[in-house]
Amino acid sequence: MIAWADADRGRxxxxxxxxxxxxxxxxxxxxxxxxxxxxxxxxEIWSATFDDWAALHPWRIAPPWWQLAVRAPR
Structure with missing residues (x-):
């Protein structure tokens, strides 16, 4: 089971x-x-895009969350 926290919803x-x-x-x-x-x-949105990119770092090092996150927005 993968537990989602508020930070994961934001990501x-x-x-x-x-x-x-x-x-x-x-x-x-x-x-x-x-x-x-x-x-x-x-x-004008480049800075926000780089911030968004950095916000995903915790998932990049946690494969189960990353695999789910990649598929969820479909």
């Missing part, structure tokens, strides 16, 4: 937001946003 929102911004399922696993996708976004 799931972040994952969905990144998908809306055009990042694929695979790219959030990378240590930094894909430059090609990033440059398609308004520069």
């Amino acid at each position: 799931l929102t972040v994952m969905a937001r990144l998908r809306v911004h055009g990042f694929s399922e695979a790219t959030p696993a990378e240590p930094a946003p894909d430059y090609r996708t990033l440059t398609q976004l308004a520069s």
Whole structure:
């Protein structure tokens, strides 16, 4: 069983937001946003995108949460 905390709900929102911004399922696993996708976004949201990317770090090092999080926004 995977227990979800408030922070996990927030991270799931972040994952969905990144998908809306055009990042694929695979790219959030990378240590930094894909430059090609990033440059398609308004520069005003780049800082927030980097913050969102950092917010996913706890999941990147916890495979069960990561696997679920990648599939959940579908």
